[in-house]
Amino acid sequence: MTNIHQYDVVVVGGGGAGLMAAMYASQRAKTAVISKLYPVRSHTGAAQGGIGAALGNLEEDSPEWHTFDTVKGSDYLGDQDAIEFMCHEAVQAVYDLEHMGLPFSRTADGRIAQRPFGGHTNNVTKKPVRRACYASDRTGHMILQTLYQQCIKNNILFYDEFQAMDLLLVDGKVAGVVAVELATGELHVFHAKAVIFATGGHGRIWEITSNAYAYTGDGCAIVARRGIPLEDMEFFQFHPTGIYKLGILITEAVRGEGGILFNKKGERFMERYAPTIKDLASRDVISRAMYLETRAGNDVNGQRFFYLDVTPETVNKYAEIDGRTRPDGTPYRVTAQEILSKIPDIADFCQTYLGIDPTRQPIPVQPTAHYAMGGIPTNIMGQVVIDEQNTVLPGLYAAGEVACVSVHGANRLGTNSLVDLIVFGKHSGIHAAEFALGADFVPLPADPTEYVREQISRLHAGSGKEKAAAIAREMKAEMFDHVGVFRTQEGLEHAIQKIRELQERFKDVRVTDSGKIFNMELLQTWELGNMLDLALVTAQSALARTESRGGHARDDYPARDDVNWLKHTLAWMDRDQIRLGYKPVVITKYPPKERTY
Amino acid sequence: MQIKLRVFRFDPEKDQKPRFDTFFMDVDPNDRVLDLLEYVKADFDSSLALRRSCAHGICGSDAMRINGRNYLACKVLVKNLHSDQITVEPLLGLRVIKDLIVDMEPFFENYRSVLPYLINDEALPEDGKERLQTPEERDRFEDTTKCILCAACTTSCPSFWSDERYVGPAAIVNAHRFIFDSRDRAAERRLNILNQQIGVWRCRTAFNCTEACPREIHITTAIAEVKQAILSGKV
Structure with missing residues (x-):
């Protein structure tokens, strides 16, 4: 038996982008979210280090610098109009999250705390800049929780554990989606004026990955089978610091807090590949350096891994060599306790899965498949565009990792995944509602399932x-x-x-x-x-x-x-x-x- | 190492009552129990049903009973169980739907009942920037922000087993997270909710919740702070 529902806007996916889209769409249009997981199980929750925004809470920064760093990080394949839009919107987006209740870590004067991250620079001095706004080392968890809390507050309608399996298009227009209800196996047709895909990535196609089991590329596969192209799929980010063999992510924030990468000879090898910002180079640069080190026989035990060392002795030694200072100008020195307070979840992962204390022993790491830069092509309003001329498919939207705006180009800058899903989740929600209010339902096909x-x-x-x-x-x-x-x-x-x-x-x-x-x-x-x-x-x-x-x-x-x-x-x-x-x-x-x- | 894995099975479309299936397998002591369940699906019986997603203790999907205690299957290694016999069962106190999958709706209903969201209708800062909060004010509720809603605590609680209307430790933890947030203005409403018969006084301080929590939240302490706030009328 088939159940038929009717909504102005249907959001597919309950992670960060989907929840943002739902919150904004529901302000004006009748909206529902269908999600194969309970929304709080979504992979947004695994993001650790931070969300980039040029608040300038600790030192001078600007959205222009964020824009340039993102363009450069993308190896010039990102669309600069979209990147500029995102980096300027990021500032207000972070304040919005704070107003929704997100428990950001704080500076001594009560502002949102920020820390250095790979590829985030002061464009004048070229030195690392504190731009990543963070909530301990579980920023994604707190974003997902906060958005879900707001959805409860605003009575957003959820169809939890419903797996979308098809997109209904009639004469080149959106008519809805078909989903299976996991608890019953029944098919449901969601007749909709606008559909927003926010289904996340597909890192599970690789052996070593930081991605959840759920990251199987459903959204991309569904739309591709309906004739929509996928953009820049050859660009997938391998994060350099996955836990050896398991692929579990060790956030870049560990290097932001002073962690150093070593090869088997005890060499800080990133000095040779990125002489200026060394261990805080972009992710693709470090993953490639590790590959080249492996080829040169410099991996540990010939087992294709390296050491990430965040023990206070190492952090302090190299902070002194690099002349690193605190915001007040004093030399950067840390204790084991301070490190633990900045990365408690990482310490927990190391203890659980490796049996080591990262403030005493180095962490064995290797590149892990992490993030899809490519995906469903969209413009900055989240509208899906289906050809070389960027022709819009009316009523179809995508946001978050499943989408390719493109703001990440050939390589995503650390923290920009969270910026992306907040900014484009919001705008796709706003635009989809706007579209739905001015559109009629496209009649369903004769046999929609x-x-x-x-x-x-x-x-x-x-x-x-x-x-x-x-x-x-x-x-x-x-x-x-x-x-x-x-x-x-x-x-x-x-x-x-x-x-x-x-x-x-x-x-x-x-x-x-x-x-x-x-x-x-x-x-x-x-x-x-x-x-x-x-x-x-x-x-x-x-x-x-x-x-x-x-x-x-x-x-x-x-x-x-x-x-x-x-x-x-x-x-x-x-x-x-x-x-x-x-x-x-x-x-x-x-x-x-x-x-x- | 060689282990004997017993897995709770129940298919509502076929079975009158549950059973245990037994699998003998060679595993690495560093394998997660979740890995073992994935081996079952890959090599023995692909119909085994369970929830799982992130596989590293963050998404909260795979809470279950392992050798009689609640864990996330992805966060407990074979070697941590100190036994070559491993028994996996669904969470207690929630209706079993199929194999290791239970009905989570009563759990989420309890969660929603404590107003688990920031409530503050005052004007935002005029400059549009963040509300200020000192590191000390934030530390007050840092511990309870770690909750991943996996239900390991609530379904280990004898008071919840005896009456599922009891809001349970997870809901109290999430109430605590807002009651002690200096930016929130609805502590009194939440305290009133938790002061009811099915609220915080059902807690008999069995400590099971604290032991079960895969995020190592000091749940019993959080509950005590909520009780204290109700009694003193102060947060």
Whole structure:
């Protein structure tokens, strides 16, 4: 049986971007949120270090500097009009969060505390600047909690544990989404004037990742199957400091507080790769340095990991060498207690998963798949744009990690994920409500759940010869080895062939659980299909781009090539083929130049 | 190491009553219990149903009973259990829907009942900037901001087991987070709610909640502070 609901605006996803969108959309339009997780389980909650905004609470800073740092961090692939908009909006967005009750850490005079982060600089002195506003080392947790609290206060309507599976388009216009209610297995049609996708990223296609199990790229896969292109999918950020083997994130704030990276010889190797800001260089730069160190045999025990040392002895020694000072000009010196108070959750992770105290022992780290710069193409109002001319698809929106505005370009600057979801979540919500008030419902197709039923019955009808878990394992290993920090033509071709083979084998998977109630096997098998599709789009987009830029590093094309590649990739899934197109990058104030740190 | 894993199973569409399935497997002592459940799904029985997401103790999805005690499955390692026999069951006190999945709605209903959001209708600072709060004022409620709503505390509480209308420790923790926030203006309303029969006085200080909390929140202390505030009328 099918249930039909009608809302002006339907938000898919209950993380930071989805909750922001819902709060703003619901002020003017009848709005509902559908989310496969309880909203408080969303991956926004895993963000640790901070949210960047040029409040200037501790030293001089400006949105212009934030803009330039973001443009530079993006390796000039970010759209500068969008970046400028985001960095200026960031300041008010952070104050808004504070007014909603977010418990930011505080300065001695009661203002929002700020700390240094990778790639955040004073544009005049080139030195690190304190721009990351933080709540201990659980800033994302506090953002997610605060937004959810405000949603309760404002009676936002939630459909919790509903998995969206299809987008309904009629004559190029949005008619709604189809979702399965996990508790009953029933299909629900959400007839809507506007739909906002805020479903997060897809880091689970890689073996070592900081991402949650839920990060399977559902939003991208759903819209791509309906003919919408995905932008810049070859750009995925590998964060340099994931816990060895587990991939759990160790925030950049650890280096912001003075932590130093060492190779097996005890060398502070970042000195050689980023002489000016060293351990606080952009993430892509450090991940690549680790790869090169590994190739030179400088990884620890030949096991592809390095040490992140935040013991007070090391922090103080290098703070002295670097001439680091506190805001009042006195030398920067810390005790174990102060470090613990700044990064309590990190200390807890180290204790739980490694059995070590980070104020006494160094942390073994390696690059971990962390963040999708690419995604569903949008403009700064969150409207989805579907071609090289940025033609708007009326009624369709995307915000947060699932979207590609593009403000992150080829590499996201630390803390900008939270800025992105707050700023663009808000504006997509405002704009979607505005759109819905001036639009009529597009009539539903005759059989709105047809495609979802077809997908589900296929998953039950496989021969059973293949196991989903085996296919997932092979995909993740292949992606980590060949579509990871460094890529080559040979490796990418290998990956493409392998993923196509896995897609074929996937047809022989059969979901064994035939039940309706919480059929998690069905859900997770469907998610694997999404991941395989996105893995292919990622590898194909990466193969075509014969240059190195930000998170996309090619061994065989080591230089950035602005003449041929200063452009965004668009990838369409045309049945089994991936078709690529390109659109220009928006450049306003900052012409591309060499990127050094 | 070789372990024997017993997992609670119940499929409401097939089973009259629950059972335990037993799996023998070779695991790393550093494996999380969640990893073991994922091995079951990958290699033994793909129909096992549980909730999980972040896998590192932040999202709160996978609270369950492991060897008779509440943990997040992703935050307890095999070696921490000091046993080669591991039994995994759903949380107590909430209705089992399927396998390790329980009905969380009563838990969230209790959470919502304590007004878990900042209430302050006064004018914002004229410059549009942040409300000021000293580090000391913030420290007053820092501990209770850590809650991830996993329900490990509430479902370990004997008072909750005997009456699920009791708001439970998680709801009190979230009330505490606002009652002691210098920016909030509704402490009295929350204290009135918690002063009712199904409120804070149902707590018998069993300490189970504090022991169960994967975020190491000093829950019993927080509850005591709320009780004290009700009695003294001061926060």
